[in-house]
């Protein structure tokens with residue numbers, strides 16, 4: 001599991017570890033790890049120029065000490081200081097190693113790499129004008145963000161507003177000890193590039209962190225959570241998933257929801273809905289049967305005007321539900337909770353309607369909105385996006401970024417709904433079913449895409465391969 005902690009949690013864990021170590025030991029570990037990664041990126045240090053953008057805090061200190069290591073290895077290291085008092089000990093170390101501070105009007109040499117150390121976890125959103133200008137000077141040069149891209153909301157995963165200013169967009173982010181929320185949550189995560197964590201633990205102790213409320217499943221977690229049949233399993237033990245989706249107007253959505261449900265992760269699939277859709281389901285999926293007892297329902301994809309009735313009928317069975325598309329408009333129609341266990345799967349526009357806010361507000365602050373929705377509707381909410389977020393009712397959130405950009409294709413969400421329904425039927429709790437489903441859906445899409453375009457049916461067909469590719 002990848003874990004992301006808040007600034008407060010990180011500061012408290014760092015303070016506890018720092019109390020057991022000699023002064024400066026943590027910054028030394030952080031900056032040495034940073035310097036080694038930068039040296040690897042540069043390939044060779046001799047003849048290379050690195051520009052440090054350095055603010056007033058310890059984030060700047062990390063870059064100055066790392067700059068000293070790089071200068072000793074032969075790099076030309078130049079500093080654009082954005083404070084009159086950059087970390088004094090770090091600056092002294094850099095100078096002693098041969099690095100130098102640029103004068104205010106001195107352009108410096110065009111660098112091969114920029115280290116963004118304007119602000120780290122002590123930063124407020126947005127860059128001040130001097131920092132924005134220092135960044136503009138080196139436009140086009142690869143940027144390594146120290147800890148976080150300066151200017152992003154570290155705990156919110158949000159970008160600064162226009163009034164707050166701009167932010168750094170990094171090619172790589174090097175952080176320390178644990179992930180920050182902005183590393184896992186869009187839109188800020190998109191500004192981080194790949195994130196590398198330098199361990200802070202070592203002789204003298206480890207960083208002891210609180211349980212994280214924002215996490216990201218890894219392949220090993222999915223393998224551990226996924227229910228697998230054992231020798232004596234019967235099809236009914238493995239769970240029966242029912243699909244109430246599709247309509248005369250949107251037959252394809254019903255078919256794709258069935259395709260996701262019929263990927264083999266539950267023991268049986270039932271379809272209930274429009275007669276013509278049912279006939280096509282029968283032709284395409286001869287293993288799918290009609291109405292009867294189920295352990296979970298997948299409802300709403302392409303349901304059109306039938307969605308409310310489908311949701312009412314599914315709800316009456318008092319089994320876990322996954323609710324999508326047209327049925328999302330009706331989740332509060334019945335008074336009281338929707339089901340003992342429910343997963344709602346909106347995209348940003350649908351979530352905006354459910355919460356009565358603008359779509360742009362959801363896109364700017366997906367973490368805040370998905371948490372609010374989970375609390376408001378008393379359900380697990382899966383907000384689809386480039387990086388899908390799954391929120392539990394208690395505020396825990398799992399981010400899922402396994403899908404390729406090609407996954408933004410019609411019908412992919414219908415497949416996901418069926419897949420989550422199958423996982424609910426197989427016995428997973430809603431938070432696990434939604435996040436494991438989103439992870440497998442993204443992984444299946446990556447396999448199906450192999451770098452090229454794909455359609456939703458390809459994703460459903462690749463789900464078994466995604467399961468086979470999990471570690472044993």
Ligand SMILES: NC(=O)C1=CN([C@@H]2O[C@H](COP(=O)(O)OP(=O)(O)OC[C@H]3O[C@@H](n4cnc5c(N)ncnc54)[C@H](OP(=O)(O)O)[C@@H]3O)[C@@H](O)[C@H]2O)[C@@H](O)CC1
Pocket residue numbers: 014015018026027030031055056057058059060062118119120121122123124125126127128131146147151176
């Ligand atoms: N502690 C440890 O053990 C370890 C810490 N480590 C490192 O320390 C970093 C945290 O350092 P930090 O606490 O000094 O805060 P940091 O982010 O450098 O700057 C805060 C200062 O910047 C300013 N400022 C704020 N917003 C601004 C803005 N938008 N634009 C411009 N300026 C702005 C503000 O000052 P002000 O302008 O208000 O006077 C504020 O005081 C952390 O990210 C990691 O890299 C690692 O070495 C591992 C061990």
Ligand SMILES: [K+]
Pocket residue numbers: 059116117118119120145146147148149150
């Ligand atoms: K930074």
